Amino acid sequence: MDENMKYPPKFFLSVDDFFKYILGIISGLVVLTLFFMVLELFRHSLPVLSLKFVFGVNWNPVVGSEEYGILPYILGTMVTSVIAIVVGVPISLGIAIYLSEMAPNFIRTTLSFIIELLAAVPSVIYGLWGLFIFRFWVRDFIEIPLSKYLGFLPIFQGEPFGLDILTAGLILAIMIIPTVASVSREVLMAVPNSQREAAYSLGATKWEVIRLGVLSYAKSGIVGAAILGLGRAVGETMAVTMVIGNAIGAAALPTSLFKAGQTMASLIANEFNEADPTSLHPNALVGVGLILFVLALTVNLFAQVLVWRILKIKEGAVE
């Protein structure tokens, strides 16, 4: 046998195997990082973790009279995120329906591209725009009329100011639209054509086809897209910090949409800088981080499963 045809001499690993293991280790580092992040978050927040931490409303980092309760920030996160979903999801769904069911090809391509670009705008830009421009629109066109006509409702109490929970929620709504719209569009486009034809053949109009053949089929995927948006809203920090007004303690309880508030993320962003390392203040902030982390992780996991399931059906279909 010709000497050149033989395999090169083997050391303890072949080159291919060596390469495979190196890449495997690098990928494994991601998992490891996640693991240690959770571990460290947990370890550092241990000194403050208690029921009183989760359900307390007072926040006082002054050494000697320290007290950490984060209920107002948990509620602040929830209320702003719910506003984002309630306002952002219908708009996103409208965009997705237009793109997948109605738009001619060239509009679909361009518009999808632009919407995905929106997702790439740094959140501090949204924050700046929110602080200098959008808050006045919210105050003048939304809050003042609401306060005038529906001011008797508890959620519209207080002086419209524009730097409050409502503005934060609306900024979040704008920020989640690119995500929710593009995932929903993908989900709708994964609906097999046979479903649309089934509806058409029964004498459905365009809108009825969308309702009967498309939306009902894609339901769970759309819910998934909305929850994906929720995940983004829950964790969003910079833009919210810039417009929410940053209240502290019991004052941050979101009893009215026109009140300054605070989310878990904005609290951390506001206070990490001034936390005294000899006090429990840093531990309390890490504790907020841990709870935020768990919340965001759960929401995202749930969303991914729902979206993945509907895209999976498509792959299995004969079409």
Place this chain on the structure above:
Amino acid sequence: MIGMNKELLSVSSKERVNQTYKIETENLNAWFGTKQALKDINIKIRANSITAIIGPSGCGKSTLIRCLNRMHELVPSAKVSGKVFLDGVDIYSKNVDPVIVRRRVGMVFQKPNPFPTMSIYDNVAAGLKLNGIRDRKRLDEIVRKSLEQAWLWDEVKDDLDKPGASLSGGQQQRLCIARALAVEPEVLLLDEPTSALDPIAASKIEQLIVSLKRDYTIVIVTHNMQQAARVSDYTAFLYLGRLIEYDVTAKIFSNPREELTENYIAGRFG
């Protein structure tokens, strides 16, 4: 506007109650983009009969029936010219609403396509709800009647709340037939309705189709010549977008006029 069209169509159907042809096409041409799928099709389809359309793959069989309920035009870039008369009214004329046409001319597809997130009941009732029927008693009645007509009632009467997708392939196809029948169409178009089914389920559908002839005008596309011979009264042979021969089924299969038809039926091509 829609109401007017409905009236326009239904008045003429009363006038022509003795007419033997339910559907007539006149120089029907159809395209996908620049590719011509149908060339000058002239065919007259008799009421309360089963007409089979046969021919090799890609000959335009499906396109032809999709032109009969204006489904063809839903494909982007698709185009139609010529006329299709339903009870003497051209369904392609400007003041006819395709939505109304599709309610009168129902369709069942090659692959069963029930709405998977809806129950069996809601699948059958889907078309009725589009027509604005909300009365529960009336819905119950029509759902039951349609399922009976589709020979599915006995198998599903206790499971009406189960999802349509939980049925077997043959049952799903009969569910789709029930769904199409529920809106009480006059014509039923079947696009290779048994090709995705096992032989036993297929045979059941065939018998069902024959039983429906009494109440409906049926056009069935099939690539299975035995099926065409078994179920149909008339057979049309299509080749490369042209209608080669159209006659009584027995004649087509025993003594065709055209050599092309004979070759196809003998299995020499296709």
